[in-house]
Every structure is written in C-alpha cells, then in structure tokens.
Amino acid sequence: xxxxxxxxxxxxxxxxxxxxxxxxxxxxxxxxxxxxxxxxxxxxxxxxxxxxxxxxxxxxxxxxxxxxxxxxxxxxxxxxxxxxxxxxxxxxxxxxxxxxxxxxxxxxxxxxxxxxxxxxxxxxxxxxxxxxxxxxxxxxxxxxxxxxxxxxxxxxxxxxxxxxxxxxxxxxxxxxxxxxxxxxxxxxxxxxxxxxxxxxxxxxxxxxxxxxxxxxxxxxxxxxxxxxxxxxxxxxxxxxxxxxxxxxxxxxxxxxxxxxxxxxxxxxxxxxxxxxxxxxxxxxxxxxxxxxxxxxxxxxxxxxxxxxxxxxxxxxxxxxxxxxxxxxxxxxxxxxxxxxxxxxxxxxxxxxxxxxxxxxxxxxxxxxxxxxxxxxxxxxxxxxxxxxxxxxxxxxxxxxx
Numbered sequence: 344x345x346x347x348x349x350x351x352x353x354x355x356x357x358x359x360x361x362x363x364x365x366x367x368x369x370x371x372x373x374x375x376x377x378x379x380x381x382x383x384x385x386x387x388x389x390x391x392x393x394x395x396x397x398x399x400x401x402x403x404x405x406x407x408x409x410x411x412x413x414x415x416x417x418x419x420x421x422x423x424x425x426x427x428x429x430x431x432x433x434x435x436x437x438x439x440x441x442x443x444x445x446x447x448x449x450x451x452x453x454x455x456x457x458x459x460x461x462x463x464x465x466x467x468x469x470x471x472x473x474x475x476x477x478x479x480x481x482x483x484x485x486x487x488x489x490x491x492x493x494x495x496x497x498x499x500x501x502x503x504x505x506x507x508x509x510x511x512x513x514x515x516x517x518x519x520x521x522x523x524x525x526x527x528x529x530x531x532x533x534x535x536x537x538x539x540x541x542x543x544x545x546x547x548x549x550x551x552x553x554x555x556x557x558x559x560x561x562x563x564x565x566x567x568x569x570x571x572x573x574x575x576x577x578x579x580x581x582x583x584x585x586x587x588x589x590x591x592x593x594x595x596x597x598x599x600x601x602x603x604x605x606x607x608x609x610x611x612x613x614x615x616x617x618x619x620x621x622x623x624x625x626x627x628x629x630x631x632x633x634x635x636x637x638x639x640x641x642x643x644x645x646x647x648x649x650x651x652x653x654x655x656x657x658x659x660x661x662x663x664x665x666x667x668x669x670x671x672x673x674x675x676x677x678x679x680x681x682x683x684x685x686x687x688x689x690x691x692x693x694x695x696x697x698x699x700x701x702x703x704x705x706x707x708x709x710x711x712x713x714x715x716x717x718x719x720x721x722x723x724x725x726x727x728x729x730x731x732x733x734x735x736x737x738x739x740x741x742x743x744x
Contacts, residue, residue: 348659352666355639366635367675369628370721374679374713375686376621381709382687384614386700391535391606401538401599402567402577404428404436404585407592430560432585432593439584440567440577446475448539449552450563453521455545456514457505466501467544468515470552478568480541485509486528492551494527500542502529513545521555537599538566574600618709622716629720636668636728647732648740661733668725669718676717683710 437445449470486509515521
C-alpha cells in the first residue's frame with residue numbers, strides 16, 4: 344500500500360515540476376552554503392595547524408616592553424640595549440628550564456647583496472649557537488648545517504626569491520662591509536612561527552654575529568624547546584624566577600602551545616559562524632518548502648476527501664505528503680552536496696592557494712552535515728502540512744470546490 348502513496352508523491356512532483364525545482368534550488372543553495380563555508384573554515388584551521396605544528400613545543404622569552412608577550416617570529420633590533428636579554432638572564436633561564444634546551448637568539452636587519460652586480464636587499468639575520476641550529480631548525484631543504492663563521496643558512500622563500508643555491512655567496516652590509524658568507528644549507532619552509540621566522544631570513548653562527556656587530560652577551564630572545572615537561576609549567580617557572588619584582592618585569596614569556604590553542608579556538612568559532620550564515624539560507628529554503636507543501640494540500644483537498652472516504656487511513660495520507668517533502672529534500676541535498684565539493688575547491692584555491700585539505704575527514708563532514716541538515720529541514724517543514732492533510736474532515740473535503 345505504501346508503494347501507491349510513494350508513486351502518488353512522485354506524480355505530484357512531476358505535475359508541478361517547476362515549483363518543485365525552485366524548492367530544490369533553495370535547498371541546493373543552502374547545502375552549498377553550509378558545506379562550502381565548512382570546507383573553507385576547516386581548510387583554514389588545518390593550514391594554520393600545518394604551519395605552526397612545528398613550534399607547538401616552544402616557550403619564547405623576550406625582553407619585557409610593557410605590552411606583554413613577544414610578537415610572532417621574534418626579532419627586534421640589536422641596537423636597543425633596553426630591549427635585550429642579558430647573558431645573566433639567559434644563564435638564569437637555562438638553569439631554570441633544565442634539562443630542556445634554552446637557545447639564545449641574536450637578530451637584526453641588514454643590507455646585503457646576492458652575487459655580483461645584484462640589487463641591494465634588506466633581510467633579517469639571526470645568530471644562533473652552532474650546536475643548537477639543528478634543535479631549532481630540524482629540517483633542511485638542501486645542503487647541511489653551518490659549522491664555520493664563513494657560512495650561513497637561508498630560508499626557502501629567500502632562496503627562491505633570489506635564486507640562491509647551496510654554495511651561493513651573500514655580501515653582508517652596505518658594499519659588503521661585513522664580508523661575504525657562503526650558503527651551506529637551505530632551511531625548509533616553516534610558515535608562521537612564534538620563535539624565529541626564517542623563510543625570508545638568513546641564519547649565521549653566534550660567533551660571527553657577535554664579532555661582526557660587537558654584540559656579545561645581549562640577546563633578542565631565548566627559545567626554550569620543551570621536551571621533558573609541558574610548556575605551561577615551563578612558562579610559569581620562568582616567570583617566577585625572572586619576574587620576581589612584580590612592579591618591574593624583566594621578561595615576557597609566550598607559551599606557543601597555549602597560543603596555538605587560542606588560534607584553533609578562534610578559527611573554530613569563525614567556522615561555526617560562517618556555517619551558521621549558510622544555515623540561515625537553509626531556513627529560508629525551509630520556509631519555501633513549507634509554503635509549497637501547504638499549497639499542495641490546498642490543491643488536493645477533494646482528492647484527500649475521496650481517499651479518506653474509501654478507507655485510506657490518516658497515517659497513509661500523512662505519509663504521502665512527507666514522501667513528497669523527502670523527495671525534494673533528498674534530491675536537492677544530494678545535488679547540493681556534489682556542488683559543495685566544486686564550490687569548496689574554488690574557494691580554497693582562491694583564498695588559501697591550495698586544495699590539499701578538500702578531501703580530509705573534517706571537510707567531508709561539513710558536506711555530510713549540510714546534506715543531512717537539508718533533508719531534515721525538508722521533512723520537518725513537510726510535517727505540519729502532512730498532519731493538516733491527514734486531519735481534514737472527509738465530508739468537508741468532498742464538498743470542497
């Protein structure tokens with residue numbers, strides 16, 4: 344018997360194909376909006392996670408400047424003594440965080456030239472202890488670590504922009520006043536970073552930096568690579584030891600793991616927000632479905648009266664209209680789900696420059712959620728019209744013109 348009502352539902356959709364198609368279009372738009380926004384939000388979160396995952400085990404200590412916390416990538420001028428960490432600060436940090444590794448970092452901006460006759464450029468130079476380079480920069484794209492004062496490492500973006508290869512030479516300072524360094528290795532891309540941003544920078548030995556700039560016993564920051572405890576406890580113990588004077592703080596301490604958690608939470612909120620905006624369009628489509636189903640009931644009152652007079656039960660009349668709403672919902676949602684992938688691909692390519700996160704589990708779940716939501720909205724919006732049809736008085740329905 345249910346097969347008959349299923350066929351009647353399909354017949355009614357075919358008879359009013361234009362009306363049904365417009366209703367499906369609303370559902371398709373809603374599903375695409377929900378799925379595409381979800382894909383974009385999840386892709387952004389995964390892109391940030393990929394870029395920052397390598398620095399989630401670090402605690403960064405910078406000189407206190409009154410604002411609290413050092414910015415991403417460290418840095419700071421080497422000439423501002425009041426914004427530098429002293430060797431005494433470094434030794435205290437080193438003792439406090441043991442057995443974790445504390446790495447002192449020099450940094451400055453400098454003029455330089457790549458090769459003969461090239462244009463003058465300005466880039467950041469970091470000075471690191473030779474033994475700590477592999478701890479802070481574990482991945483090299485090419486070449487090897489620098490073990491002599493005559494060599495340097497360069498970031499992947501810097502190397503690409505200036506056509507630098509292992510063995511290339513870089514003249515440091517205006518007219519090469521600080522000498523020439525040979526590139527021994529190219530650092531793999533690190534993306535955004537809380538400690539040092541090396542993609543567009545060069546890294547030299549601590550000895551070369553201190554001898555060149557006469558900048559001994561002063562550091563821009565200290566990076567603690569946490570291996571034997573959690574970053575929060577390391578941050579707390581550093582603050583207790585170095586900021587004993589609450590009126591005059593010495594350092595600002597950044598917990599990279601806590602900062603990452605905040606970033607993830609923010610992106611999650613943004614994803615939820617933009618998905619909710621897509622959900623509004625789905626609710627509008629639901630109102631359209633409700634209106635169409637009410638029209639369908641009003642158009643078929645006499646037909647319903649005939650069905651009820653020959654013994655058709657209320658639940659069977661109700662199922663006929665629910666089937667109709669479900670068909671519109673399922674077809675529209677499935678088409679919307681397929682178009683989600685296309686929309687997600689285009690949006691990810693344009694806004695993120697990559698589509699590698701399109702088919703991840705979280706992105707696909709956004710599509711599935713959009714499809715399920717579309718189907719549920721249609722069925723729910725068809726419930727009241729179906730109930731109203733089932734509860735029509737058969738005699739009044741037969742009299743209806």
